[in-house]
Amino acid sequence: MKVAKPGISIPHRGSRTKLTGWWFVIIAVVMIAAFYFYPMIQALLLSFKTGKGANLHYTGLDNYKRLFSDKTFLTAVKNTFIYLIIQVPIMIILGMFISVLLNDRNLKFKGFFRTAIFLPCVTSLVAYSIIFKYLFGTDGLVNLGLTKLHIIAEPINWITDPFWAKVTIIIAITWRWTGYNMIFYLSSLQNIDNSIYEAARIDGASAFRQFFTITIPLLKPIILFTSITSTIGTLQLFDEIVNITKGGPGQSTMSISQYIYNLSFKYSPDFGYAATVSYSIVIMIIILSFVQFKVAGDK
Numbered sequence: 001m002k003v004a005k006p007g008i009s010i011p012h013r014g015s016r017t018k019l020t021g022w023w024f025v026i027i028a029v030v031m032i033a034a035f036y037f038y039p040m041i042q043a044l045l046l047s048f049k050t051g052k053g054a055n056l057h058y059t060g061l062d063n064y065k066r067l068f069s070d071k072t073f074l075t076a077v078k079n080t081f082i083y084l085i086i087q088v089p090i091m092i093i094l095g096m097f098i099s100v101l102l103n104d105r106n107l108k109f110k111g112f113f114r115t116a117i118f119l120p121c122v123t124s125l126v127a128y129s130i131i132f133k134y135l136f137g138t139d140g141l142v143n144l145g146l147t148k149l150h151i152i153a154e155p156i157n158w159i160t161d162p163f164w165a166k167v168t169i170i171i172a173i174t175w176r177w178t179g180y181n182m183i184f185y186l187s188s189l190q191n192i193d194n195s196i197y198e199a200a201r202i203d204g205a206s207a208f209r210q211f212f213t214i215t216i217p218l219l220k221p222i223i224l225f226t227s228i229t230s231t232i233g234t235l236q237l238f239d240e241i242v243n244i245t246k247g248g249p250g251q252s253t254m255s256i257s258q259y260i261y262n263l264s265f266k267y268s269p270d271f272g273y274a275a276t277v278s279y280s281i282v283i284m285i286i287i288l289s290f291v292q293f294k295v296a297g298d299k
Helices: 013-046 062-067 071-102 110-122 125-135 141-148 162-189 194-202 207-218 220-235 239-245 256-266 271-296
Strands: none
Touching (some): 013 271, 062 271, 071 110, 071 162, 071 256, 071 271, 110 162, 125 162, 125 239, 162 220, 162 239, 207 220, 220 271, 239 256, 256 271
């Protein structure tokens, strides 16, 4: 047993353990700060500047005031919110419905179906977007199949018509990301004790009532999580727009992220205003996430 000398303190073992733990995470903290937080701060400062190329100077809130009079930005926001309002509920409901079906103990080949539905999430964004572009082309397989089935008399202009172009984008996003949400719902369903459903069946509750009185309440945290992540992903929508419709026809499918890209690299470079548009997405995400938390009623 060590005896401390007068005036000399011996470090406690707990403090040594905490110090060791910090050494394990310090590299990750430094990397995150350098590659995430520092660029975020620099982008925020950049949003208060204006000018072409590298010739930038501070102009206060002028860029943020410009947002409300920028017709292209307002069109991009309208298009993005159309995708958000239509696609996110479809994706969440469809993912939940599929997860309930795949959670059935009596279903055969469950592993195959789970893998098949999740596979779109790991495919290349560019590759699948180009495939969708050809599938929904005027002479694509979709029009060919609908014509053969006598559902349509003439090919639909999926890519060149403003309405059908939005429909194509929504179908593409839903196909890719439904399996992502399904995995979260499925993992949560497998953690629900089956005795709860057995007790409900003994009490005479139908499958429909079990779903709305047991499944949905117990999935509430996952529903909130997937709704927020889906909202964030939709507000940042870029690859599908660029590779399928290029924002057209006109600006009918342009998203906010594509507009940021155009401001930075396609038009005369205006990095200050592009940063301002980027932070408008941040503000939208904060507001919508706050609303979703309030609607869910979770602290």
